[in-house]
Amino acid sequence: MKTARTLPALLVGAALLLPAACSDPGASTADTGSGDSAAAEWPEATADLAGTELTIWAAQNSNTVPEAVVAAFEEATGASVEVETIPDPYEQSVQTRVATGDKPDLAFWQPTGSQLSALNATQNLQPLDDAPYLENYKPELRDLTGMLDDTRYAALIKSPAVIGVYYNKEVLEENGITETPTSFDDMVETGRELQEAGVTPFFEMGGDRWATQWWVQVQLADAAADGLWDEINANETSFTDPVVLDTIDTYQGLVEDGLFNEDYKTATFEDEGDALLAGDVAMVVQVNSFFGQLQSKADTAELDEKIGYFPISPGGNVGTNIPDQSNALVAFATGDDDREAAARQLLNYWLSEGYPTFVEDQQTVSLQTEVPNPDGVPEALISENEALADSVGSMQSLAVANPDLYIYLADMLQGATTPQEVAEQTQAQFAELARAQGVEAFDE
Incomplete structure (x- = not known):
C-alpha cells in the first residue's frame, strides 16, 4: 500500500x-x-x-x-x-x-x-x-x-459511534455507587451526589467544541424515537420549540450548577481522556472516538479495570447512534x-x-x-457495540441537514450566547441547508 x-x-x-x-x-x-x-x-x-x-x-x-x-x-x-x-x-x-x-x-x-x-x-x-x-x-x-x-x-x-457515558469504575465504587444510572435524570442525580462528595461529576471539552452537542442529543433520544427528526425535516417542529430548547436550557443549567470541570471553557479532547483515566472526573458523555483515545493511553487490562460504558436517554438506557x-x-x-x-x-x-x-x-x-471479536477488545467497546441494537438515530443520522449545533453550544459555554440564541442560530442554518438541498418544506 x-x-x-x-x-x-x-x-x-x-x-x-x-x-x-x-x-x-x-x-x-x-x-x-x-x-x-x-x-x-x-x-x-x-x-x-x-x-x-x-x-x-x-x-x-x-x-x-x-x-x-x-x-x-x-x-x-x-x-x-x-x-x-x-x-x-x-x-x-x-x-x-x-x-x-x-x-x-x-x-x-x-x-x-x-x-x-x-x-x-x-x-x-x-x-x-x-x-x-x-x-x-x-x-x-x-x-x-x-x-x-x-x-x-x-x-x-x-x-458506528453511539453517544453514551464512559465512566471511571473506581471513582463510582469509591463513592458507594454500585449501579449505573438508568435514565438521564438518574445520571444527573448521581452527578449531584458525587459533587457533594467533592468529586467532579462530568467533563466538558469546550476548547475543542465538537462534543458539546452530545449533551443535547442524548436528551433528545426519546423524541427521536417518536419521530422528532421527521417533524423537523417537514418544518413542522423547530429547534426553537420546547422539545429541543429545553434540552439546551438543561445543559446550560448543569454547567451553571458546577457539575463540570472548572476549565470546561478551554479543556480539550486530550484533557478529557487524561482526566477520566486519572479519576479526576467520574463520567464523560462521548462517542467511540473517545475510547480510541483511551486505547492510545492505556492497555486493555487497565481499561477493563477502570473504564465502563452505559447508554443513556431520558426514559432509560437507550443510545443515540452517530456513524x-x-x-x-x-x-x-x-x-x-x-x-x-x-x-x-x-x-x-x-x-x-x-x-x-x-x-x-x-x-x-x-x-x-x-x-468473532478478536482477543483483547476492551469490555467498554463491546458494551458500546451492544448498545447499537436498540439505539435511535442522531441528528446527523436522521435530519436532512447537519447544522453547526456544536459551535453554537460552545459559544454558549463561553458566555457569548443564550440557549434561545443557540436554538435560533441552529434553526436558521438548518433551514438554509435544507433549502439548498431542495427540501420542499423549506421552499420560500
Missing part, C-alpha cells in the same frame, strides 16, 4: 462548500456514465487485478485504518492501492474537490443521509445494493446506516468501468476474506456473525 503525503489545504470559498448539497438528492444518474452500477457484477474478492491502481481518500484520523487489509488485498490481487490523506476539515475538502471533478475510487465518509446528500450521492457514488458482503452483517447492523432514499451508498466497516467518517467507505462513480469494478472488489474483499485481518489489526468489535 502506498500512502500519499497530505496535500496542501484548499482555499474554500463559501460558495464552494456545499456544491454537491445544492443539487436535488433524487436527481437521475443517467448522465454520469455509471448509473447502472447497482446492476453491475461484483468481482470475486481475490480476482486478478495486476496493473490496477486504486486511490482511497482518508482523513487524518482514518488514514491508518486500511493499512493491514489493503496490504493483504494487494498481495492477493496484484492491485496497487494508494491512501491519500485529505486535509481537515475533511468533509469540506472532499466536497470541494469532488465539485471540481476530482474523484477517488473510494473514500471514508460519514454514512448518514445528510452527509450522503452533501456528497450528492445519486450523481457521484456507486449504489451498493447488491453487494455480496451484506449477508455477512449482523442482522441488527445491516440496515442501520449507509442509505439515502432507499438506496445503499456506503459500506459499514467499523461499529462517523471512519466507520464507512463509499465507492465513486468515476466513469471508468474497470476502476469502478475494482473498487467494488476491494469492498468485497474487505468485508469478506479480509475482514478477520481487519478487525484483528484494528482491535475492534466485529460487525459480522461469522467473525
Whole structure:
C-alpha cells in the first residue's frame, strides 16, 4: 500500500462548500456514465487485478485504518492501492474537490443521509445494493446506516459511534455507587451526589467544541424515537420549540450548577481522556472516538479495570447512534468501468476474506456473525457495540441537514450566547441547508 503525503489545504470559498448539497438528492444518474452500477457484477474478492491502481481518500484520523487489509488485498490481487490523506476539515475538502471533478475510487465518509446528500450521492457514488458482503452483517447492523432514499451508498466497516457515558469504575465504587444510572435524570442525580462528595461529576471539552452537542442529543433520544427528526425535516417542529430548547436550557443549567470541570471553557479532547483515566472526573458523555483515545493511553487490562460504558436517554438506557467518517467507505462513480469494478472488489474483499485481518489489526468489535471479536477488545467497546441494537438515530443520522449545533453550544459555554440564541442560530442554518438541498418544506 502506498500512502500519499497530505496535500496542501484548499482555499474554500463559501460558495464552494456545499456544491454537491445544492443539487436535488433524487436527481437521475443517467448522465454520469455509471448509473447502472447497482446492476453491475461484483468481482470475486481475490480476482486478478495486476496493473490496477486504486486511490482511497482518508482523513487524518482514518488514514491508518486500511493499512493491514489493503496490504493483504494487494498481495492477493496484484492491485496497487494508494491512501491519500485529505486535509481537515475533511468533509469540506472532499466536497470541494469532488465539485471540481476530482474523484477517488473510494473514500471514508460519514454514512448518514445528510452527509450522503452533501456528497450528492445519486450523481457521484456507486449504489451498493447488491453487494455480496451484506449477508455477512449482523442482522441488527445491516440496515442501520449507509442509505439515502432507499438506496445503499456506503459500506459499514467499523461499529458506528453511539453517544453514551464512559465512566471511571473506581471513582463510582469509591463513592458507594454500585449501579449505573438508568435514565438521564438518574445520571444527573448521581452527578449531584458525587459533587457533594467533592468529586467532579462530568467533563466538558469546550476548547475543542465538537462534543458539546452530545449533551443535547442524548436528551433528545426519546423524541427521536417518536419521530422528532421527521417533524423537523417537514418544518413542522423547530429547534426553537420546547422539545429541543429545553434540552439546551438543561445543559446550560448543569454547567451553571458546577457539575463540570472548572476549565470546561478551554479543556480539550486530550484533557478529557487524561482526566477520566486519572479519576479526576467520574463520567464523560462521548462517542467511540473517545475510547480510541483511551486505547492510545492505556492497555486493555487497565481499561477493563477502570473504564465502563452505559447508554443513556431520558426514559432509560437507550443510545443515540452517530456513524462517523471512519466507520464507512463509499465507492465513486468515476466513469471508468474497470476502476469502478475494482473498487467494488476491494469492498468485497474487505468485508469478506479480509475482514478477520481487519478487525484483528484494528482491535475492534466485529460487525459480522461469522467473525468473532478478536482477543483483547476492551469490555467498554463491546458494551458500546451492544448498545447499537436498540439505539435511535442522531441528528446527523436522521435530519436532512447537519447544522453547526456544536459551535453554537460552545459559544454558549463561553458566555457569548443564550440557549434561545443557540436554538435560533441552529434553526436558521438548518433551514438554509435544507433549502439548498431542495427540501420542499423549506421552499420560500
